[in-house]
Amino acid sequence: MFDNFYKYDLDLIFMAKFLDTQNITAAIGNIIKKANERVILISPYIDFDKRYKLLIEEKNNDGVYVTIVSGKKEKQLKFNDEIKKWIKSMKYINHIFQKELHAKCYLNENEALITSMNLYKASQENNEMGILITKKEDTEAYTDLLNEVKRIIEKDNPNFTFKEGFCIRCKTSIKFDPLHPYCKKDYQVWSEFKKKDYEEIDGVCHICGEPNPSSLNKPVCLECYNKNKKLFKS
DSSP, X not given: XXXXXXXXXXXXXXXXXXXXHHHHHHHHHHHHHHOSSEEEEEOSSEEOXXXXXXHHHHHHHTTOEEEEEEESOGGGOOOOHHHHHHHHTOTTEEEEEETTOOOOEEEESSEEEEESOOEEGGGGXXXXXXXXXXXXXXXXXXXXXXXXHHHHHHHSOTTOOOOEEEOTTTOOEEEOOTTOOSOHHHHHHHTTTXXXXXXXXXXXXXXXXXXXXXXXXXXXXXXXXXXXXXXXXX
16 A cells, blocks of 8 residues: 555656746746747736746747736736837737736646746745646646636637647647648748648648648638638638
């Protein structure tokens, strides 16, 4: 019985990593830096330092979506006009206000950090704690967390789509975006030729992931297009 107990305990240590204040700050930076498909930053209080700003700008330049969720009353936020203007200046950033937000969570497509730390300079001077999990080592925990993140975001933002899509070349799960239906790696390959009508030989539909001769101009199958016309810009 005790052998099984200790084995279970060691498995937990392997799957989740405890972080102190200093390591939380570094982990948030790494989550942003390592993202290839998406970044989600959830924090009631927002006040970006220069390093985080630079990393987010780099993701924007790479076409990686960054979703920022903040909360609390406007008067309580260190969320001034300068930060708002900075966010609006970037194409691949979504800012969502969640009135009753209390959760603090930071994730990309491979790992997630649950912590007591706000994305706020003053928090980095306090005694904070966090747990880092990875999709590879604990798929169930990562998936459950991602689903809860989606619920939090969509609760008061019915117009925000968190729809997942597929890279039309390799079928990797990516954010749904008919204008950018490739993952970062395959987009770099496509950009060498930039043929918008080129049909992927072993391609898939950007919405359902089923085999389809998709192209940048026509990234979805006819059935999915007819069912989701409202998601496409005229």
